[in-house]
Amino acid sequence: PVAVAVAALTVGGLGALGLHGHPHDPATKQDTAATPRIAFRPWELDLSASGTKAQGQPQCTDAPKKLFCVRPGVLAAAIDPDDGKVLWSRSDPGDVSAYATPAPVLSGGLLLVGGSNGRRLTALDPVTGSTRWSRDVSSYSGAVAHVAGVVLLSGSDSRVTALDAATGEEMWRHAIPGLAVPQFHTYGDGTAYAVAPPSGTGTRVTAVNPQTGAVKWQRRVEGTLDLVAARDGKAWFTSATVDQYTNAVLRYDVATRALRRTVLRIPQAQAQTVLRGDVAYLLGSDGSLVAVDTRTSKQLWRVETSVSKASAPVVSDHRLYLSAVDGRLIAVDTDRGTLLGQTRARLGDQRGSLVSLLPAPLPARDKIYATSPDGSLFAVDARDPSGW
Template sequence: ERDGTSGEPGGPVPPPAVSGGLVHSVTHEGRRLEALDPATGRTRWKLDLSAYNGVGHAGGTVLLTGADGTLTGLDGASGEKRWSHRLPGHLSPSVVSFPGNGPAYATSLAADGSRTHVTAVDPATGEVRWDTRLDGQLTPVGTRRGALVLTAADLNGETNAVVRYDPRTDASRRVPLAVALPQAQAAVRGDTGYLLATGGGMVAVDLDTLKQRWRLETSVSRGSTPVADAQHVYFTSADGRLLAVDTRVGRLVGQTSIRLGAHSDRVVAQLPAPSVADGRVFAGAPDGTVFAVPGGDPAGW
């Protein structure tokens, strides 16, 4: 699971996030951020987002990106500004973070698409931990033993490799995929990266040996970002299904029924990724429902 900056007015609205003990929700079609008390639903504080290009979260910090490349960190509990400064070399970066106490990662693509500028920022202080430029059009998708894991795409948006960058040695290694994946979304769990493409192709890559473990054709036209636990990798589909794949052998082992609702003629801009907690998998569907199923028994869904 990861938190990324998005929410630009008129664009896809990111899902709610918990920060500073409050539930943060982007409302008014991406124009406002509201921090809600989880017990009462009352608004504790709110912020006009019209001056920002994106909003994301890293632990107890809200991260705001400005059109001039300025990155601002707010206290998630109070909404007060902790720090604000411009990241050198970034015009309007995308920012993403991952679970744990690691940094947030700001990325900007070169105009010709040949290189990606990556800056690791301490979300609590705004201090730059490291800064590098890597070859290719790259997207951070997770971390593994202090290294950053990224996917690489060509100019047509097809993911063709997985890259592991270790800031301690300033070394990067690339794993070319046997078959490119159109518009792939990815997640990292332990020593494995899971990639799901538009059209349903799924690939598991060993991040230690840097070899492809397995490949599966799920026949899902559009899927969410995958989420994994020790046994299964889960994702939602455009028709409201939640699907589970065995992480060891890459076999589809369960799926829920279709949940389209009354507006099945509409295309959902952003599919919600499922969440795993306390042995259950939580997911949302286009019909507006939120449901939970036992993670250990996908065959019984």
């Protein structure tokens, strides 16, 4: 069973969720009776396995009418995004450690979660939480990707196994030319991308059709680069120095092979990058945040957030959000580079300890959902950061 405590507060803060569990544990259903909707009030939630002291922060995914979250000791939980009410939850007694599990993925009409320290991939019915299929993925060493309704598993034998996310059945299995053990990524365009380790002075990027495993294109781009986005026939990279300072953003046209490089005026330490349109936002580990237009190669603004080693930034509408290691949620105006507001700190009993996992905030429905080191999942109104 899973013990749940929910509180509606004027300031949000809340308890962590995790993903690990036995595929045959029945879902613990909560009262889902319809109630009249009222004006949104920030809320907080603590979700943990009964009789355990769960560790780690929640990892959540947004769906049209639900948030799906995971936490060590909890295989998965469905949460009402408007008031924080738990609709159903599944426990995972096999793991209550702080193992960093990925956020659940909605694919093929099912909710895919990786419980038991990532050793097993389980597909759940998103309405009831019941198991639809499950597979041991321990031999793939965490090389599991979800792209356009397909699960891609990369094996040490260089072969990739593709599963239908809706059924768990194998679709194809073979090696991808030029890739040893590919780590696939997707950027929402239905293509799987893999970057091979640099050879010489170049970086090889491969675009793969996840339905068939066929290579769409493969390019070698000069420099030691990290792929940060791909869409509409374009790919964006960052380049870094040997001491991990990001010094440029590159915009690459796949068809023409034209490469535009935007050099940063001041390199960013271990930058995390998010793209909106042609504008790249780079957040350094020291808290510096810079915006550059990759089409015109112009730096738009730079601001010091005073937040070191933050979560990855996310952009929604004209705002950028990030989470600090002390649990603060911070909003920045993407047009002007000004700080708009922040929530209070939420360290809990993690005060003085190193927080190794900081999930990025999740913007949706004029709200921002975020997690913090005290185990909190909380929701605040995105329209009024100054009132957080």
